[in-house]
Amino acid sequence: MTQTSDNVTWLTQEAYNQLKAELEYLSGPARTEIATKIAAAREEGDLRENGGYHAAKEEQGKQELRVRQLTQLLENAKVGEAPAATGVIAPGMVVTIAFDGDEDDTLSFLMASREYASDEIETYSPQSPLGSGVNGHKVGETVEYELPNGKLASVKILEAKPYTG
CATH class of the missing domain: 1.10.287.180 (Transcription elongation factor, GreA/GreB, N-terminal domain)
Structure with a gap:
């Protein structure tokens, strides 16, 4: 992490x-x-x-x-240690989001730097558009973030748990 x-x-x-x-x-x-x-x-x-x-x-x-x-x-x-399961998004957590609040269109990813990327789970850095958009937010919140093309995207945070690797 x-x-x-x-x-x-x-x-x-x-x-x-x-x-x-x-x-x-x-x-x-x-x-x-x-x-x-x-x-x-x-x-x-x-x-x-x-x-x-x-x-x-x-x-x-x-x-x-x-x-x-x-x-x-x-x-x-x-x-240091992996983050605690507080429900607040932080690096080292596996985050599940729903795009535009549609719970049938979800993505689970590890919030970590590229050095921790693996084939097991998609990895987004805290500096990526999605990573910076959800970082520090809580489960249940809906967050808007800016895409590289300048458009806004909306995701609902469904789950956040420490990565156990």
């Missing part, structure tokens, strides 16, 4: 450990693997027309970007 506030990201211990393990892998074994790929591709000859070399260098760039992102995130992380 995460909550971002003034460059401080709140993480559960589990999320912190998961991100730290990813950083350790990317900083160690993954760097060795990509260096091996680059060296092998270099031996194939002319680098200007070497697709394998360019693909490996691009992959290396993506890995290094992720290393920098994780390093910054973990340096600014504050580890």
